[in-house]
Amino acid sequence: MSSVVMPFPGATGKGIKIAVIDSGVNTKHPHIVSKTLSIVDGEEDNVTGQDMLGHGTAVAAAIQEKAPGAEYFAVKVFHKSLSTTSARLLQAIEWAVDHNVNLINLSLGTTNSDSRPALEALVKRAESRGVILVCARSENESPVLPGILPGVLSVDVDWALGRHSYCSMPAEDDYYYLASGFPRPLPGLPPVRNLSGTSFAVANMTGLAARACEQFACRSIRDLQRSLNLANS
Numbered sequence: 001m002s003s004v005v006m007p008f009p010g011a012t013g014k015g016i017k018i019a020v021i022d023s024g025v026n027t028k029h030p031h032i033v034s035k036t037l038s039i040v041d042g043e044e045d046n047v048t049g050q051d052m053l054g055h056g057t058a059v060a061a062a063i064q065e066k067a068p069g070a071e072y073f074a075v076k077v078f079h080k081s082l083s084t085t086s087a088r089l090l091q092a093i094e095w096a097v098d099h100n101v102n103l104i105n106l107s108l109g110t111t112n113s114d115s116r117p118a119l120e121a122l123v124k125r126a127e128s129r130g131v132i133l134v135c136a137r138s139e140n141e142s143p144v145l146p147g148i149l150p151g152v153l154s155v156d157v158d159w160a161l162g163r164h165s166y167c168s169m170p171a172e173d174d175y176y177y178l179a180s181g182f183p184r185p186l187p188g189l190p191p192v193r194n195l196s197g198t199s200f201a202v203a204n205m206t207g208l209a210a211r212a213c214e215q216f217a218c219r220s221i222r223d224l225q226r227s228l229n230l231a232n233s
Contacts, residue, residue: 006066006164007231013067013210019096020105022056023078024049031061031184036072042095049076058183058195059107059203065184066207086115097126102213105206106135107199109144119146127151130219134206136198137176151221157181157201166208168232175225179205
């Protein structure tokens with residue numbers, strides 16, 4: 001772990017529930033250090049929930065590095081490739097909202113504007129339940145849903161930031177956040193050969209958000225933004 005002191009010192013995400021919507025998680029990986037349940041099609045499934053791509057495991061590892069005290073639900077939507085349907089994405093978000101998690105890590109997004117009404121409704125429902133979505137704001141410089149919607153913690157990548165840092169960025173009447181696009185390093189593997197990108201900016205931000213939620217009892221997007229902005233000022 002880096003020697004840089006992370007924001008919200010002493011916090012570990014204790015008491016926070018986090019849904020990681022991705023390709024599953026290999027729970028025996030050494031970087032997976034927290035209680036993690038695999039969810040497939042709305043049911044706990046520790047067999048078919050295994051990660052065949054490695055992406056979800058790396059995303060969860062980045063979050064757990066910062067928030068090892070949280071409880072995790074690996075909601076699998078990717079199987080043989082990093083692509084899924086809008087219906088499956090909506091189903092995964094609904095599952096997380098229905099199960100009263102505190103944070104939803106959504107490292108993916110869609111440019112399909114047809115999904116916007118359903119996603120807007122889900123974001124509003126999540127807000128009413130005190131569930132906060134941490135979402136990618138863009139992918140390959142294209143804005144994506146639901147990361148551009150009001151009511152989510154919107155995240156983009158800044159390659160100059162360290163993995164334990166973030167920046168608050170004002171945008172009209174709201175904020176978005178910048179974080180590092182690098183995952184946890186793997187021994188013997190050069191960073192250029194490791195996974196990287198906006199997915200990991202979202203994951204790094206989710207871990208820091210979990211620390212803020214524990215320390216300040218944030219249970220709404222506005223509470224969380226205030227805490228993050230204050231710590232970043």
